[in-house]
Amino acid sequence: MNKIEQTPLIEVRGLKKYFKKSGKTLHAVDDINLSIMPGTTLGVVGESGCGKSTLGRTILRLIKPTEGQILFEGEDITKVSEAQMRKYRQSMQIIFQDPYSSLNPRKSVAEIIATPLVVNHVCKNKAELRKRVKELMDTVGLADRLYNSYPHELDGGRRQRICIARALAINPKFIVCDEPVSALDVSIQAQILNLLMDLQDNMGLTYMFITHDLSVVKHISTEIMVMYMGNCVEKAPAKELFENPLHPYTKALLSAIPIPDISMRSKKIQPIRGEVASPIDPAPGCRFAPRCDFCRQDCTGSSIPLVEVSEGHFVACRLQEK
Amino acid sequence: MSEKLLDIKNLKVQYKSGNVPVCAVNGIDLSLNKGETLGLVGETGAGKTTTALAILRLLPERTGLIPEGSITFDGQNLLEMSEEDMRTLIRGEKISMIFQDPMTSLNPVMTVGEQIAEAIEYHNSTREGEEKIPVDERVNEVLEMVGIPASRKDEYPHQFSGGMKQRVVIAMALACEPELLIADEPTTALDVTIQAQVLAMMSELRDKLGTAMILITHDLGIVASICDKVAIMYAGKIIEAGSLEDIYVSKEHHPYTVGLFGAIPNLKVETRRLSPIEGLMPDPSELPSGCYFHDRCPHCMEICKHEYPDVYTDGTHSIACHLFTKKGVQEDKDE
Amino acid sequence: MAKLTFKSQKRKENEEFALAYTRGHSMTADIWRRLLRDKSSVVSMGFLCIIFLLAIFANLLFDEALVTAQDYSATNQPPSFEHWFGTDLYGRDIFIRMVFGSRVSLAIGIITMAASMIIGGLLGAIAAYFGGKLDGIIMRVTDMFMAIPETLLALCVVAAMGASAVSLIVAMTVASIPGNCRLVRSTVLGIVDTEYVEAARASGMRNLGIIIKEIIPNSLGPIIVVSTQGIANLMLTASSLSYLGMGIQPPNPEWGAMIAEAREYLRSDPYMCIIPGIVIVLTALSFNLLGDGLRDAMDPRLKD
Numbered sequence: 001m002n003k004i005e006q007t008p009l010i011e012v013r014g015l016k017k018y019f020k021k022s023g024k025t026l027h028a029v030d031d032i033n034l035s036i037m038p039g040t041t042l043g044v045v046g047e048s049g050c051g052k053s054t055l056g057r058t059i060l061r062l063i064k065p066t067e068g069q070i071l072f073e074g075e076d077i078t079k080v081s082e083a084q085m086r087k088y089r090q091s092m093q094i095i096f097q098d099p100y101s102s103l104n105p106r107k108s109v110a111e112i113i114a115t116p117l118v119v120n121h122v123c124k125n126k127a128e129l130r131k132r133v134k135e136l137m138d139t140v141g142l143a144d145r146l147y148n149s150y151p152h153e154l155d156g157g158r159r160q161r162i163c164i165a166r167a168l169a170i171n172p173k174f175i176v177c178d179e180p181v182s183a184l185d186v187s188i189q190a191q192i193l194n195l196l197m198d199l200q201d202n203m204g205l206t207y208m209f210i211t212h213d214l215s216v217v218k219h220i221s222t223e224i225m226v227m228y229m230g231n232c233v234e235k236a237p238a239k240e241l242f243e244n245p246l247h248p249y250t251k252a253l254l255s256a257i258p259i260p261d262i263s264m265r266s267k268k269i270q271p272i273r274g275e276v277a278s279p280i281d282p283a284p285g286c287r288f289a290p291r292c293d294f295c296r297q298d299c300t301g302s303s304i305p306l307v308e309v310s311e312g313h314f315v316a317c318r319l320q321e322k
Numbered sequence: 323m324s325e326k327l328l329d330i331k332n333l334k335v336q337y338k339s340g341n342v343p344v345c346a347v348n349g350i351d352l353s354l355n356k357g358e359t360l361g362l363v364g365e366t367g368a369g370k371t372t373t374a375l376a377i378l379r380l381l382p383e384r385t386g387l388i389p390e391g392s393i394t395f396d397g398q399n400l401l402e403m404s405e406e407d408m409r410t411l412i413r414g415e416k417i418s419m420i421f422q423d424p425m426t427s428l429n430p431v432m433t434v435g436e437q438i439a440e441a442i443e444y445h446n447s448t449r450e451g452e453e454k455i456p457v458d459e460r461v462n463e464v465l466e467m468v469g470i471p472a473s474r475k476d477e478y479p480h481q482f483s484g485g486m487k488q489r490v491v492i493a494m495a496l497a498c499e500p501e502l503l504i505a506d507e508p509t510t511a512l513d514v515t516i517q518a519q520v521l522a523m524m525s526e527l528r529d530k531l532g533t534a535m536i537l538i539t540h541d542l543g544i545v546a547s548i549c550d551k552v553a554i555m556y557a558g559k560i561i562e563a564g565s566l567e568d569i570y571v572s573k574e575h576h577p578y579t580v581g582l583f584g585a586i587p588n589l590k591v592e593t594r595r596l597s598p599i600e601g602l603m604p605d606p607s608e609l610p611s612g613c614y615f616h617d618r619c620p621h622c623m624e625i626c627k628h629e630y631p632d633v634y635t636d637g638t639h640s641i642a643c644h645l646f647t648k649k650g651v652q653e654d655k656d657e
Numbered sequence: 658m659a660k661l662t663f664k665s666q667k668r669k670e671n672e673e674f675a676l677a678y679t680r681g682h683s684m685t686a687d688i689w690r691r692l693l694r695d696k697s698s699v700v701s702m703g704f705l706c707i708i709f710l711l712a713i714f715a716n717l718l719f720d721e722a723l724v725t726a727q728d729y730s731a732t733n734q735p736p737s738f739e740h741w742f743g744t745d746l747y748g749r750d751i752f753i754r755m756v757f758g759s760r761v762s763l764a765i766g767i768i769t770m771a772a773s774m775i776i777g778g779l780l781g782a783i784a785a786y787f788g789g790k791l792d793g794i795i796m797r798v799t800d801m802f803m804a805i806p807e808t809l810l811a812l813c814v815v816a817a818m819g820a821s822a823v824s825l826i827v828a829m830t831v832a833s834i835p836g837n838c839r840l841v842r843s844t845v846l847g848i849v850d851t852e853y854v855e856a857a858r859a860s861g862m863r864n865l866g867i868i869i870k871e872i873i874p875n876s877l878g879p880i881i882v883v884s885t886q887g888i889a890n891l892m893l894t895a896s897s898l899s900y901l902g903m904g905i906q907p908p909n910p911e912w913g914a915m916i917a918e919a920r921e922y923l924r925s926d927p928y929m930c931i932i933p934g935i936v937i938v939l940t941a942l943s944f945n946l947l948g949d950g951l952r953d954a955m956d957p958r959l960k961d
Contacts, residue, residue: 062855086861086863089861092859093859093860094859096856097852098852101852102851102853102855102856104853104871104874104875105957106956115857115860115862115870116860116861119860119861119866120861150958163856166856166860170860170861
């Protein structure tokens with residue numbers, strides 16, 4: 001063992017977030033374990049209401065977890081006070097889905113990007129602040145002339161660049177990207193994805209990339225986790241997941257992506273039936289069972305563990321248990 | 323069989339806003355046969371929705387203008403019809419439209435059954451002397467048709483999920499068996515697995531009822547799975563059109579089409595970087611001279627900056643680009 | 658080649674930027690410029706300026722003794738060169754009384770509105786921002802106060818503190834806090850959940866900072882409109898309290914009280930009522946128009 005074991009930047013152990021509402025409990029995030037190595041990207045994929053956004057926000061402690069640990073560089077941040085948390089916040093940032101609602105309409109581009117710098121007292125004086133803001137704008141490909149513009153004057157792609165610049169302002173190590181491209185046009189999507197990948201290469205950033213679109217996450221992720229109703233159903237290195245999806249839900253997600261190739265047209269894909277229910281007081285067992293074509297008797301009743309089937313490839317499905 | 327249902331010639335639409343007109347649609351030609359499905363592809367601001375609204379004459383009354391062009395539907399020029407005729411004979415009767423957001427297209431205080439019934443009753447009231455459609459039976463029938471048990475007709479929209487709501491909207495649109503259905507990004511607001519369900523249902527219904535369809539989308543994948551013809555729009559112009567084979571198989575393409583395909587993450591091919599189109603779509607109130615795409619085009623030639631290209635046609639395939647027209651090819655050789 | 662054009666485009670953008678920069682850009686200058694472009698705001702500002710200047714320099718321009726000096730040789734005189742707005746039943750000059758009365762009326766309107774908007778607004782913002790139990794407590798207390806009619810509440814406070822301008826201001830502030838609290842809470846509720854607030858929290862901003870820098874600027878629209886309308890309303894409430902003997906005591910002038918006094922002469926000498934009435938209406942209108950103009954000028958989305 002002469003190889004030095006790297007510590008993960010983010011490690012999450014048994015994370016749960018329950019919301020209580022009129023006597024019922026919504027299991028938004030239910031027992032999630034994950035770890036992200038520095039400089040890599042974890043893609044989190046799932047449909048709306050699967051808890052992926054809640055997971056991202058809980059990891060940043062924008063929401064308080066119900067149970068479990070979140071280790072940032074080996075230190076548990078679930079127990080620290082709000083004041084201590086502010087120190088950690090300098091290394092963790094978030095980019096939101098909607099570049100329209102995530103920018104304060106009353107602030108100019110420069111003011112928005114400067115906010116984290118001012119709040120964390122990064123710059124000594126105004127000149128330095130201005131220089132840093134311009135540097136950031138340059139990094140994300142925003143022209144200098146937009147310095148005094150307001151968000152409503154800009155298009156979605158540029159707004160998302162502002163969000164990225166704001167997130168980068170205080171040199172974070174870890175960024176949660178919550179569907180950063182799903183509100184954008186395809187050609188702009190590609191621009192933003194490339195920008196995020198370049199930034200990762202140049203600055204060694206670590207991402208958690210949340211999306212509902214498997215095709216988007218393929219290029220950018222090192223590892224991908226598929227969530228369904230608060231549970232992780234499958235987790236594998238990106239390439240492995242696309243080549244060898246094991247969970248019926250992952251397969252369904254993959255086959256549901258419309259592919260721009262008419263040779264695929266002849267193969268009629270049978271879409272999975274039913275819709276995602278919300279995980280309110282769920283019964284133990286596989287939460288995908290009611291929609292699954294391969295559902296067996298032992299799929300319900302007892303909880304299904306996440307099993308490692310090949311190196312790094314975990315799946316929670318009775319069909320894969322030996 | 324291949325009877326022309328809709329024929330749009332040189333349609334232009336402008337919006338008045340301040341002193342400068344916003345040129346949303348700048349002279350497009352489209353035609354659609356009975357029972358065919360056309361995919362109208364383009365990014366935000368390309369003029370897709372404006373085209374659809376122009377067909378139904380639903381442009382905002384004070385600001386929307388159609389300075390030129392004709393829209394012939396079933397032999398009648400829609401632009402010359404009276405507002406009264408549009409309402410009683412066309413909208414909802416022969417042409418129906420589905421909007422992107424199912425959440426806001428349903429009235430929250432009426433049950434879904436009542437809303438569908440309303441559409442049918444209106445249809446009955448405008449068709450005097452003709453056979454009336456039995457309302458209750460028809461409501462049950464269309465709900466079952468879109469895969470919703472008829473027993474749920476007394477529920478309110480908020481009791482339905484997003485996918486179910488979009489099914490209700492489709493049921494309403496099809497209640498009077500229109501000849502043409504315009505679907506404006508019908509699945510954009512839905513999850514992928516639900517999108518697959520709705521698309522499968524739509525193409526099944528289309529085949530069963532023989533309805534012609536214009537599917538407005540930005541997703542080339544959806545077009546490949548359910549359309550027969552494709553038209554790609556950019557800045558209010560159709561820059562490439564043709565059959566599915568022309569767009570997805572042929573080697574000749576408008577540079578913008580190439581860019582669009584390059585920007586889609588491909589599940590089959592292993593690449594780290596995507597190849598996006600640099601820049602942005604031009605502002606429709608200050609369109610550039612020449613070809614609208616020239617300042618973003620990697621193959622831009624001198625002529626592209628001054629002259630809008632003629633349309634090059636090869637069978638069903640048409641491309642508006644100097645790379646394929648004689649003038650352009652000539653100049654290319656001279657250089 | 659594509660790269661080259663991109664570069665040259667960027668250079669062009671930089672030049673444009675340099676141009677824009679030399680022109681000078683600051684938030685307040687921008688607001689001011691846009692406000693001056695709105696005709697109705699300019700007219701209202703002009704009118705309010707005159708009123709304020711008269712109120713401030715009243716002592717220098719007129720003899721304060723004239724306010725209460727009674728002259729029985731010249732009672733109930735219509736407007737003339739000598740008495741611009743005429744005289745009242747004791748022969749006092751209405752114009753001079755109005756000038757001095759404006760001090761009280763304006764002070765009551767503005768101070769009361771400002772105080773109740775700041776206190777009520779902060780309470781409302783806190784309730785909406787933190788939610789949960791705190792929200793419950795603040796809202797139930799305001800509900801309790803709202804159950805009591807405003808004038809009655811004010812009457813109780815004045816009765817307890819004794820009649821004076823100060824107690825009038827305190828009374829009306831207390832009475833109008835609950836309404837403002839509710840207004841701000843509902844506005845803020847719509848802003849609290851937006852992602853830019855979450856982004857501010859993620860960047861380490863403190864709660865107070867978020868409320869002041871992110872939330873309040875975005876809820877200013879309705880606050881400005883309600884405040885400016887409220888000033889006019891409060892001036893009227895003050896006059897009704899004065900009429901009940903709970904506010905400004907005669908012979909000191911106050912606009913509302915002056916109208917109340919003149920009511921009896923509405924048939925014979927209508928000018929006594931109408932002139933102060935018009936001034937109150939114009940003042941209220943100016944505040945409203947200025948409020949509308951300010952709201953639009955401060956919203957960058959409506960720029961140019």
